Amino acid sequence: MIKLLYKKIIPEKQRIHLRLSVQKAISPVYYGENYTCNCCGKSFRKFLDKGNVRRKNVRCPRCDSLERNRLLLFYLEKETDIFTKNLKVLHVAPENCLYQKLHSLNIEYIDGDIDPAYASHVIDITQIPYPDNYFDLVICSHVLGHIPDERKAIQELYRVLSKNGYALIMTLINKELEKTYENHSIKSPEERLKHYGEFDLYRLHGTDFEERLAKPGFTVETVDYRKQLGQDIVNRYRLGDGNREMIFKCTK
Numbered sequence: 001m002i003k004l005l006y007k008k009i010i011p012e013k014q015r016i017h018l019r020l021s022v023q024k025a026i027s028p029v030y031y032g033e034n035y036t037c038n039c040c041g042k043s044f045r046k047f048l049d050k051g052n053v054r055r056k057n058v059r060c061p062r063c064d065s066l067e068r069n070r071l072l073l074f075y076l077e078k079e080t081d082i083f084t085k086n087l088k089v090l091h092v093a094p095e096n097c098l099y100q101k102l103h104s105l106n107i108e109y110i111d112g113d114i115d116p117a118y119a120s121h122v123i124d125i126t127q128i129p130y131p132d133n134y135f136d137l138v139i140c141s142h143v144l145g146h147i148p149d150e151r152k153a154i155q156e157l158y159r160v161l162s163k164n165g166y167a168l169i170m171t172l173i174n175k176e177l178e179k180t181y182e183n184h185s186i187k188s189p190e191e192r193l194k195h196y197g198e199f200d201l202y203r204l205h206g207t208d209f210e211e212r213l214a215k216p217g218f219t220v221e222t223v224d225y226r227k228q229l230g231q232d233i234v235n236r237y238r239l240g241d242g243n244r245e246m247i248f249k250c251t252k
């Protein structure tokens with residue numbers, strides 16, 4: 001009852017902000033030496049668990065970062081110009097931990113989500129309200145599996161990316177599937193969880209994900225950045241097993 005009232009009175013955006021503030025305040029109880037989060041810069045004795053199918057020791061107790069967010073931040077810092085050049089950046093469905101690192105940079109930073117509670121701009125990825133070739137860098141992590149019309153979304157990402165730019169796209173991949181599994185008779189959240197591994201996924205990507213991205217014209221390079229960083233870094237920063245952490249670097 002109290003929970004329902006709280007949800008009714010406090011708008012979702014403020015509830016998210018409040019949850020993150022409380023989490024940050026109590027995070028010192030997790031401080032330790034075993035693991036480090038490069039998003040918030042703190043070290044912990046353990047990370048928290050995450051996911052409908054539980055992944056152990058993966059979520060930062062302070063900033064909420066996950067394996068893929070920490071890996072992507074390493075990539076952005078070491079392999080892109082985002083921290084040094086005045087780029088035009090589109091960040092689709094921005095993760096708070098990355099938003100905190102990016103929104104105050106000297107760049108044109110557009111963070112967008114279909115739900116206004118989750119970003120500064122309301123953006124439908126299948127109808128991105130920006131001109132052709134506009135963005136130097138597009139970040140779109142773990143979004144496409146949730147979009148009913150994925151083909152249109154990929155076309156839009158292609159359209160708004162500049163000719164010298166690149167899009168960094170990530171998704172959950174089942175490496176045993178040669179072809180992406182998508183069954184249109186699956187409707188309920190329970191069935192989605194059973195078939196795709198998450199309540200709100202529309203498909204489970206297979207190893208053909210690269211081909212799907214290439215359809216509108218992208219040239220796709222699949223980067224396993226965990227391998228480039230090495231096992232010590234992967235262990236300390238908990239950078240995952242590679243199922244959610246491949247970086248698909250797309251150029252046009």
Ligand SMILES: [Zn+2]
Pocket residue numbers: 037038039040041042060061062063064065097
């Ligand atoms: Zn953190």
